Amino acid sequence: MGVFVFLPLVLPLTAWPVARLAEQHLHPRTATRMLTAVAATMATCSTLCLGLVMVVGTAQLPGNPLPDGWSDPEVRAAVPYDEVAGRAAIPALCAVVLACARILWRHVRTRRRAHRALAGLPDTEVAVLPDGTPYAYALPGTVSHRDRVVVTTALLGHLAPAERRALFAHERAHLTGRHHRFLLAVRLAAHANPFLRPLHTAVSYTTERWADEEAARTVGSRRTVATAIGRAALASRPAPLPTAFASPGPVPRRVAALLAPPPAPGRWPAVFTSVGLAAWGAAAGTAVSAMSSANSALTLFSILRAATPL
Amino acid sequence: MSEHGQRPRRRGQGELEALVLSALREADGPATAGWVQERLGGDLAYTTVITILTRLLAKGAVTRERAGRSFAWTPASDHAGLAAHKMRKVLDAENDREAVLASFVTGLGPDDERLLRELLGRSGSEGED
Numbered sequence: 001m002g003v004f005v006f007l008p009l010v011l012p013l014t015a016w017p018v019a020r021l022a023e024q025h026l027h028p029r030t031a032t033r034m035l036t037a038v039a040a041t042m043a044t045c046s047t048l049c050l051g052l053v054m055v056v057g058t059a060q061l062p063g064n065p066l067p068d069g070w071s072d073p074e075v076r077a078a079v080p081y082d083e084v085a086g087r088a089a090i091p092a093l094c095a096v097v098l099a100c101a102r103i104l105w106r107h108v109r110t111r112r113r114a115h116r117a118l119a120g121l122p123d124t125e126v127a128v129l130p131d132g133t134p135y136a137y138a139l140p141g142t143v144s145h146r147d148r149v150v151v152t153t154a155l156l157g158h159l160a161p162a163e164r165r166a167l168f169a170h171e172r173a174h175l176t177g178r179h180h181r182f183l184l185a186v187r188l189a190a191h192a193n194p195f196l197r198p199l200h201t202a203v204s205y206t207t208e209r210w211a212d213e214e215a216a217r218t219v220g221s222r223r224t225v226a227t228a229i230g231r232a233a234l235a236s237r238p239a240p241l242p243t244a245f246a247s248p249g250p251v252p253r254r255v256a257a258l259l260a261p262p263p264a265p266g267r268w269p270a271v272f273t274s275v276g277l278a279a280w281g282a283a284a285g286t287a288v289s290a291m292s293s294a295n296s297a298l299t300l301f302s303i304l305r306a307a308t309p310l
Numbered sequence: 311m312s313e314h315g316q317r318p319r320r321r322g323q324g325e326l327e328a329l330v331l332s333a334l335r336e337a338d339g340p341a342t343a344g345w346v347q348e349r350l351g352g353d354l355a356y357t358t359v360i361t362i363l364t365r366l367l368a369k370g371a372v373t374r375e376r377a378g379r380s381f382a383w384t385p386a387s388d389h390a391g392l393a394a395h396k397m398r399k400v401l402d403a404e405n406d407r408e409a410v411l412a413s414f415v416t417g418l419g420p421d422d423e424r425l426l427r428e429l430l431g432r433s434g435s436e437g438e439d
Binding site: 106110113114116117118119120121127128129130131133135136137150152155167170171226227229230232233234236249250251252255256259 | 389390391392393394396397398399400401413414416419423426427429
């Protein structure tokens with residue numbers, strides 16, 4: 001099988017150009033869905049590959065609980081550099097599992113704590129907090145709590161009535177679109193394979209853009225949403241954000257996108273445009289990655305089954 | 311008490327804070343710690359009431375002013391104020407809050423502010439064309 005076994009670990013490198021093209025050219029809804037699907041597929045394949053390499057590479061180690069037949073030279077021949085790769089795969093897989101478990105745990109804990117903090121307030125969709133720090137966010141519901149929009153009086157004070165409507169529409173779009181699920185999925189994927197990190201950054205941006213577009217549709221004015229974002233960002237300016245890069249941050253890009261004409265609704269574009277190349281490239285990369293992983297998995301599985309004494 | 315460990319005790323403190331705060335709210339104007347203690351039926355030691363009031367003061371939930379040799383306490387905030395304080399604690403504890411809660415805007419980079427003002431200024435000057 002040769003080095004093809006390792007392909008799913010490296011293929012996520014294709015994510016970087018794809019993420020850039022998709023977030024710039026596709027409709028944010030399409031981009032979010034596509035990039036999340038790409039990230040989830042590639043992360044699953046890469047983790048599966050890691051697990052299989054670990055099984056084959058460690059079967060010959062003394063004291064392992066795996067069947068003796070699995071340490072057969074013929075089985076090990078299926079994975080190049082099996083000893084090194086197998087041993088390296090153990091800590092890698094442990095790190096992936098630990099990181100993902102930690103992310104899930106913190107996600108659940110923060111949501112629960114935030115709902116608990118609001119427990120004393122009336123059970124309305126919008127929770128206005130008397131706080132001097134301007135902030136607003138969408139808090140997805142849990143089993144026992146409803147979806148809520150949390151906003152402080154300081155932020156509302158900076159916005160005109162129409163801009164407030166834009167803010168609420170934006171946060172509601174996050175909730176109705178279940179954007180937190182996309183964000184959680186890409187975050188997990190980015191920790192399963194570090195090459196997928198650009199997809200995490202891209203989806204964080206495209207979900208915001210998606211909510212911006214929904215808000216613009218709801219309030220009927222792109223400029224209102226743009227000024228709401230601009231004012232909110234300038235109001236919460238003292239928030240320290242050490243950035244090493246001089247490239248514009250997500251907020252000015254969002255405002256610029258809203259001041260530009262609306263993006264075309266999500267249809268798959270023709271192949272011979274930069275947009276089409278991004279979309280189809282991503283689809284092809286994902287397909288190749290998935291197929292190569294499935295191929296590796298099936299081959300390793302059948303070898304292992306043949307080597308298992310019954 | 312101590313063998314119960316940390317968790318049950320901490321929750322107990324939260325309940326006591328709510329208890330003391332609601333007692334204070336029933337007072338007509340500023341009340342002393344002794345009045346609060348009496349109001350709560352004398353279950354709590356005077357020092358405990360003082361401790362809880364001090365903690366509420368640190369949270370900004372009550373204010374106090376000197377009245378003779380002791381302090382007179384006034385509830386500063388209602389439920390919303392307390393919720394705001396709790397929420398700040400949740401957000402501050404989450405050093406990477408964008409990870410969980412998608413906030414309306416993220417912070418601005420060094421050049422972002424100038425860029426943003428330019429964009430908004432241009433949009434404003436184009437006016438209602």
